[in-house]
Amino acid sequence: xxxxxxxxxxxxxxxxxxxxxxxxxxxxxxxxxxxxxxxxxxxxxxxxxxxxxxxxxxxxxxxxxxxxxxxxxxxxxxxxxxxxxxxxxxxxxxxxxxxxxxxxxxxxxxxxxxxxxxxxxxxxxxxxxxxxxxxxxxxxxxxxxxxxxxxxxxxxxxxxxxxxxxxxxxxxxxxxxxxxxxxxxxxxxxxxxxxxxxxxxxxxxxxxxxxxxxxxxxxxxxxxxxxxxxxxxxxxxxxxxxxxxxxxxxxxxxxxxxxxxxxxxxxxxxxxxxxxxxxxxxxxxxxxxxxxxxxxxxxxxxxxxxxxxxxxxxxxxxxxxxxxxxxxxxxxxxxxxxxxxxxxxxxxxxxxxxxxxxxxxxxxxxxxxxxxxxxxxxxxxxxxxxxxxxxxxxxxxxxxxxxxxxxxxxxxxxxxxxxxxxxxxxxxxxxxxxxxxxxxxxxxxxxxxxxxxxxxxxxxxxxxxxxxxxxxxxxx
Numbered sequence: 001x002x003x004x005x006x007x008x009x010x011x012x013x014x015x016x017x018x019x020x021x022x023x024x025x026x027x028x029x030x031x032x033x034x035x036x037x038x039x040x041x042x043x044x045x046x047x048x049x050x051x052x053x054x055x056x057x058x059x060x061x062x063x064x065x066x067x068x069x070x071x072x073x074x075x076x077x078x079x080x081x082x083x084x085x086x087x088x089x090x091x092x093x094x095x096x097x098x099x100x101x102x103x104x105x106x107x108x109x110x111x112x113x114x115x116x117x118x119x120x121x122x123x124x125x126x127x128x129x130x131x132x133x134x135x136x137x138x139x140x141x142x143x144x145x146x147x148x149x150x151x152x153x154x155x156x157x158x159x160x161x162x163x164x165x166x167x168x169x170x171x172x173x174x175x176x177x178x179x180x181x182x183x184x185x186x187x188x189x190x191x192x193x194x195x196x197x198x199x200x201x202x203x204x205x206x207x208x209x210x211x212x213x214x215x216x217x218x219x220x221x222x223x224x225x226x227x228x229x230x231x232x233x234x235x236x237x238x239x240x241x242x243x244x245x246x247x248x249x250x251x252x253x254x255x256x257x258x259x260x261x262x263x264x265x266x267x268x269x270x271x272x273x274x275x276x277x278x279x280x281x282x283x284x285x286x287x288x289x290x291x292x293x294x295x296x297x298x299x300x301x302x303x304x305x306x307x308x309x310x311x312x313x314x315x316x317x318x319x320x321x322x323x324x325x326x327x328x329x330x331x332x333x334x335x336x337x338x339x340x341x342x343x344x345x346x347x348x349x350x351x352x353x354x355x356x357x358x359x360x361x362x363x364x365x366x367x368x369x370x371x372x373x374x375x376x377x378x379x380x381x382x383x384x385x386x387x388x389x390x391x392x393x394x395x396x397x398x399x400x401x402x403x404x405x406x407x408x409x410x411x412x413x414x415x416x417x418x419x420x421x422x423x424x425x426x427x428x429x430x431x432x433x434x435x436x437x438x439x440x441x442x443x444x445x446x447x448x449x450x451x452x453x454x455x456x457x458x459x460x461x462x463x464x465x466x467x468x469x470x471x472x473x474x475x476x
Contacts, residue, residue: 001133003120008032009111011121011138013181013212025181027221029111029121112165112177115155121177122149122169125208125224136214138221143196146207149173164364168227173207177222182368185211186220190372191267191338191360194276200266202259203357204228228356231349238345238391242403246410252350253388253411257418259355260343260384264377265424268337278335278427279374286333290324293445297321300448303455313451313466319473320444326437333438334429336374343380344387377427378435381419382442385412386450386468393464440472447472 003009012028111117124131124140126148131138142148153170165177178186192206204225211220241249271277297320304310327333340347341362349356362371388411395403420428420435429438450465 001131001138003029003111003124004116007114007116009114009117009120011111013135013217025217025219027177027179027181029117029177030108031111031114031117033107033109112157112167118155118167118169118175119149119151119153121210121222122153122173122175122224123151125210133214136212136217138210138212140208140210142208143206146205147172164361169224171229172227173224174204174227175222175224178220181217181219181221183217183219184368184372186223186361187341187368187371188359188361189220189223190275191340192223192225194270194273194338195263195266195360198266198269200263202262202355203360228349228351231351231356234345234348234350234355235387235391237350238388239395239399242391242395242407243399243401246404246407250407250410250414252355254414254418256348256355256384257415258422259357260380260415261419261422261424263357264337264339264380264427265422267339268335268377268424268427275372276338278337281333281336281376285336286327290327290441293324293441293448294321296445296448296452300452303452305455309463310466312470316470316473320469323437323441323444323473327441328429328434328438332430332434334376334378335427337377337427338372339375339377339380341371341375341380343383345384345391346387376429376438376442377423378429378439379442379445381416382439382446385415385439385443386446386465388412388415389468390450390464393467394461397460440475444469444472 001011003011008031010030010032012030014026014028015023016026017023121140124138126142126146127140128142129138129140131140149170149172156168158166158168158174164179167175167177169175176188189206189209192203195203196206204227207224207226209220209223212218237252238249241252267276268278297317301314301317304314340357340360342359342364343357347358349358389408392403392408392411395401429435447465447468451462451469454462454465
């Protein structure tokens, strides 16, 4: 789809096919060589490559490792998925070709490094444009009441690299362009739109979005939200205040617990919307959950290095399974709702107005249908508790000084007390001990994932999740 005639900028949806028969779909805003005006590249074009491995697989290897060092966050490898083997490169040296006309794409460059591309996308969003292509319709939509962006607005990339490309426009809007596409609405658009409609305002306000709808594909391509200018990154704030003013940070953590409950209450507030209506988990759902955690545990044990540090973890497998057996049955397990899905300090900002929650996309390494599943709200709670634990124990490695020993249990207690006081009790399992058991199971689930990640990527950090697993099993 032609975005701009001079220089010539095209928005391409490219299916990348690999020699082993797999394929992936990418959004590629592209600028023609020397701004030329040759034949157009049609939306939905195929790109053939002889690559032996799927491009994009390396970008999300970190799962959800936190930017500040917490393995509870997404560690993305760069703006173009593939760890250096991007779709535009053809994956390992093969020359990409336009599947419709045979036109080579050699010499075309990434359009998102050209401000004119971003300005054009924002103009289309602000004008609520509908553009027909050979393969379907591109829909651009703004939210009523937003201030349109000037045609010559400033554009700058976000300094933190992400598998999606994010850019600041006019110093007031954050445009996130989804590079690797999957069919269906992206959870970030779905969640932000729902929360905003239902009164949750502790997040960047939705400005607009754009999407593609065709006979063979419907997908969200990008989302624009208000830029939060006065926020401090939650992870960096934790690392600073845990040393300089731990009591102040504990007070902030209590505020975050209350906000988390507010978010979950809002997500469970509309029983008329099938995508968000709370549901009681089925017996099959509960069985699959515990079976999945047990399987992850088996995989972990097979990969544990044969060193004294991991001997205790290896010996505690039966203890973990005993805990899994305590997972409540149908009727007492609480309610399944839509949750954030990738919740940690790196997904928050602290502003003069309080906490702001970011990035409702879920774990990018997971398939889109998985990210849209309803789960126990305690899964978000467990993820944030693991983030606190990482912040406390990362202090010596990142800042050269240990946090006070007593602060870790204090953070946990302040957050949980505030959360449990504000959450709708019908969303949680029945009884305080059952809540404790379910929370411990989700914390161990997270810690097992973290330990696998650290063994593969940061062995020096592996003691953080390993010690957490041991401690969780010893807590009555």
